[in-house]
Amino acid sequence: xxEQTDNFxxxxxxxxxxxxLEHQAITTPTEIQAQSIPLALAGHDLIASxxxxxxxxxxxxLPMMHRLVKTRALSKRDxxxxxxxxxxxxxxxxxxxLRALTSGGQTKIxxxxxxxxxxxxxxxLRKDPHVVVATPGRLANHLEERSLxxxxxxxxxxxxxxxxxxxxxxxQLTLINQAADHxxxxxxxxxxxxxxxxxxxxxxxxxxSPKRVAIGAANAEHKDITQEVILCDHLDHKEALxxxxxxNREYQQAIIFTATRTDTERLSALLQKENISCxxxxxxxxxxxxxxxxDGFSRGHQQVLVTTDVASRGLDLLQVxxxxxxxxxxxxxxxxxxxxxxxxxxxx
Ligand code: ADP
Ligand code: MG
Numbered sequence: 001x002x003e004q005t006d007n008f009x010x011x012x013x014x015x016x017x018x019x020x021l022e023h024q025a026i027t028t029p030t031e032i033q034a035q036s037i038p039l040a041l042a043g044h045d046l047i048a049s050x051x052x053x054x055x056x057x058x059x060x061x062l063p064m065m066h067r068l069v070k071t072r073a074l075s076k077r078d079x080x081x082x083x084x085x086x087x088x089x090x091x092x093x094x095x096x097x098l099r100a101l102t103s104g105g106q107t108k109i110x111x112x113x114x115x116x117x118x119x120x121x122x123x124x125l126r127k128d129p130h131v132v133v134a135t136p137g138r139l140a141n142h143l144e145e146r147s148l149x150x151x152x153x154x155x156x157x158x159x160x161x162x163x164x165x166x167x168x169x170x171x172q173l174t175l176i177n178q179a180a181d182h183x184x185x186x187x188x189x190x191x192x193x194x195x196x197x198x199x200x201x202x203x204x205x206x207x208x209s210p211k212r213v214a215i216g217a218a219n220a221e222h223k224d225i226t227q228e229v230i231l232c233d234h235l236d237h238k239e240a241l242x243x244x245x246x247x248n249r250e251y252q253q254a255i256i257f258t259a260t261r262t263d264t265e266r267l268s269a270l271l272q273k274e275n276i277s278c279x280x281x282x283x284x285x286x287x288x289x290x291x292x293x294x295d296g297f298s299r300g301h302q303q304v305l306v307t308t309d310v311a312s313r314g315l316d317l318l319q320v321x322x323x324x325x326x327x328x329x330x331x332x333x334x335x336x337x338x339x340x341x342x343x344x345x346x347x348x
Contacts, residue, residue, distance in 0.1 A: 008027070008028075011037045032056055040060070041067075045208050046190075046212075051192055052336075060083070060190055064081050064131070074152040077128050078152030079128075082155070085135060087310065089294055092111065113138060136176065155185070159190050173206070177205065187210075225339055249322060254303065257327065258327050261284050263327065264280040277302045279304070309338070323338055
C-alpha cells in the first residue's frame with residue numbers, strides 16, 4: 001500500500017499486540033492507523049475517516065486492546081469496550097478481526113447481532129465479556145431489558161457512524177451514550193465518510209473535544225480501479241450483456257448491485273440458468289439466511305453475488321475483482337462504496 005508510514009512498534013503499542021500482528025503478518029500501519037493510534041492511545045476522543053479498505057478496524061481495535069491490557073478495569077462486570085457497527089455483516093467482520101487480535105489472550109469477547117436469539121446473548125453477557133461488538137438496535141434492547149449495564153464502559157467505538165445514522169439508529173446511539181455517561185469514557189467514531197450533517201451533531205453529543213483525522217477526500221475516487229460504462233438499449237439487452245460479461249471476463253468473484261430484492265432474485269435465477277454459480281442477498285432476508293449466504297460467498301462457494309446496497313459498505317471480500325452496477329445507486333456516495341468492494345487496490 002502506498003499510504004503506509006512508520007512501524008507498529010513506533011506507535012507505542014503493547015508488545016503482546018505487536019507479537020500478535022507479527023503472527024498475522026501485518027507489519028506496516030496504514031495511514032489512518034499511523035495517525036489515529038497515537039491520538040487514541042493518548043486518550044483523546046476521535047472522529048476519523050478514510051476510504052473503505054484502508055484499515056479502519058485495526059485503527060480502533062489496536063488502541064482499544066492496548067488500553068484493556070495495560071490498565072485495570074473500572075468495573076468487574078460491565079464490558080470495558082463496546083464497538084457498534086451498522087449491519088450484522090459489518091459487526092461480524094469487526095468481531096472476526098477482534099478474535100484474531102485477542103487469540104491466546106485473556107480478553108473475553110461477545111457478539112450481539114439483531115435477529116439472533118436474545119436469551120443466548122443475555123447468557124453470554126452473564127459471562128462478563130470485556131468487549132462487546134454489536135449492532136446498535138440489539139445493544140439498546142439489552143440495555144432496556146437490563147441484561148447489560150454500561151456504567152463501567154471505558155471505550156465506546158462507532159464504526160461506519162454515518163451509515164448507522166442513515167439507518168435510523170440515532171435514538172439507540174443516544175440511549176447507549178446515556179447508559180455509559182461518565183467522565184472516564186473515551187469515544188472513537190470512524191467512517192468512510194464524515195461529511196454528513198447528522199454525524200457532526202452526533203459527534204457533538206457523544207464526543208469530548210475530539211481530535212479529527214481525515215485521510216484523503218471522503219469521496220476520493222479509487223484510482224487503481226478501472227471503471228467502465230457499458231451502454232444498453234433495453235432490459236433484455238442489459239441482461240444479455242451481463243451474461244456475456246460474466247462468461248467472458250476474467251475475474252475471481254463478482255458482485256452485481258441491483259435496485260430491488262426482486263431484481264436480485266430474478267437476475268440470480270437467470271444467471272444460474274446459464275450455469276454461472278451465483279447467490280442472491282438482500283436486506284429483507286432473515287439473519288440466518290444472510291449469514292449463510294455471506295459465509296458461503298466469502299468462502300468462494302459461488303462466483304457471483306447479486307445484492308442490493310446491503311452489501312456495499314465496508315465488507316471485506318478479498319476475492320471480488322469485478323463489481324457490476326446493474327442498476328445505478330441512488331446516491332453518488334453509495335457508488336464509491338460499491339466499487340470499493342473490489343480488491344484490486346490491495347496487493348494480495
Ligand atoms: P476499512 O474498515 O477501512 O474498510 P478494514 O479495517 O476492513 O478496512 O481493512 C481492510 C483489510 O486490510 C483487512 O483485510 C485487514 O486485515 C487489512 N489490513 C488492515 N490493516 C493492515 C495493515 N496495516 N497491513 C496489512 N493489511 C492490513
Ligand atoms: Mg470498516
